[in-house]
Amino acid sequence: MKQHQNTRSGIESPGMQVGAFALVLGAFAGIASAASGYGNCAVSGKRGSVKLETVVPGALSVRPNLPAPGWWNGDSPDTVKDGFEYCLAANMAYRAGLDRVIVVNRSFAQVLTGQAKGFDIALSEITITDERKKVVNFTAPYFNSDQGVLVKAGAKIDKDNIKNMRLATELATTTLQYILDHIKPAQPPKVFASPAPMYAALAAGQVDAVLYDTPNVLTRAKESNGKLEVVGRYDMGERWGGLVNKDSPNLAAFNQLIEDLKNDGTLDRLASRYLTPNLGIDPAKLPVFTP
Numbered sequence: 001m002k003q004h005q006n007t008r009s010g011i012e013s014p015g016m017q018v019g020a021f022a023l024v025l026g027a028f029a030g031i032a033s034a035a036s037g038y039g040n041c042a043v044s045g046k047r048g049s050v051k052l053e054t055v056v057p058g059a060l061s062v063r064p065n066l067p068a069p070g071w072w073n074g075d076s077p078d079t080v081k082d083g084f085e086y087c088l089a090a091n092m093a094y095r096a097g098l099d100r101v102i103v104v105n106r107s108f109a110q111v112l113t114g115q116a117k118g119f120d121i122a123l124s125e126i127t128i129t130d131e132r133k134k135v136v137n138f139t140a141p142y143f144n145s146d147q148g149v150l151v152k153a154g155a156k157i158d159k160d161n162i163k164n165m166r167l168a169t170e171l172a173t174t175t176l177q178y179i180l181d182h183i184k185p186a187q188p189p190k191v192f193a194s195p196a197p198m199y200a201a202l203a204a205g206q207v208d209a210v211l212y213d214t215p216n217v218l219t220r221a222k223e224s225n226g227k228l229e230v231v232g233r234y235d236m237g238e239r240w241g242g243l244v245n246k247d248s249p250n251l252a253a254f255n256q257l258i259e260d261l262k263n264d265g266t267l268d269r270l271a272s273r274y275l276t277p278n279l280g281i282d283p284a285k286l287p288v289f290t291p
Helices: 084-095 108-112 174-183 195-203 214-222 251-263 266-279
Strands: 059-063 100-103 136-152 167-170 190-192 209-213 228-245
Touching: 059 084, 084 100, 084 251, 084 266, 136 195, 136 214, 136 251, 167 174, 167 195, 174 209, 174 228, 190 195, 195 209, 209 214, 214 228, 214 266, 228 251, 251 266
Parallel strands: 059 100, 167 190, 167 209
Antiparallel strands: 136 209, 136 228
16 A cells, blocks of 8 residues: 555565464563663663664654554554554664654655665555665565455445545555556546545545555454445555665664564564554455456
């Protein structure tokens, strides 16, 4: 969706199968108490084991995607204190010997084109693509995903009649191109600059379905008190990675951090802590739509 493509790592399985979802929170051996600079996150590993050159000394500046419950728990940069990607950033900061995480707003379109400045890394559910690699750099993938179909509860939408529906997605995303190239709806999809107005359009009946990352639309459905539901998913084989500008000196260090966090089980623990409770169901059990 929003920015995505191919199997996300850390939690490997076809189409956003967070296979390790079944992991219980488990013992966080060697985990340090979270300082205020890391929000509510538990941090682990060896502090200062990796070196990062950051735009703000002593801090890791991260660009999120809001709203994204489960990934960034909070409605604004000032209120986010935990979530999968926030706590991923907190663990990176801790292991880099940094004292805090700073959440910064940046235009997604400018981030994708390498024009945004003033951040060290974007952890924004961004799909890794060859086209995007021409202007920005991606870290090793940290998550696998696909695209869910969010509708009003009771809507009779399936893989066949969806072509005749009013579809919505976010601007500059791989999902938009997938809709145009593969689903080929009868009318052009409505495109939104951010998730909030896209969901509002669905609630207002201005569109029939929202196509977006499966974890995010499952969370939205779970929080809707039965008003919304996810009726299926498109398996696009997407992988999310952190995004840095071409001139960033930190790509190798971020790659090392992600591989370490994957190998020591931190990514699995973050998924169990922040994603499983928010999704409500295992995404793998949703029907797979084929265009």
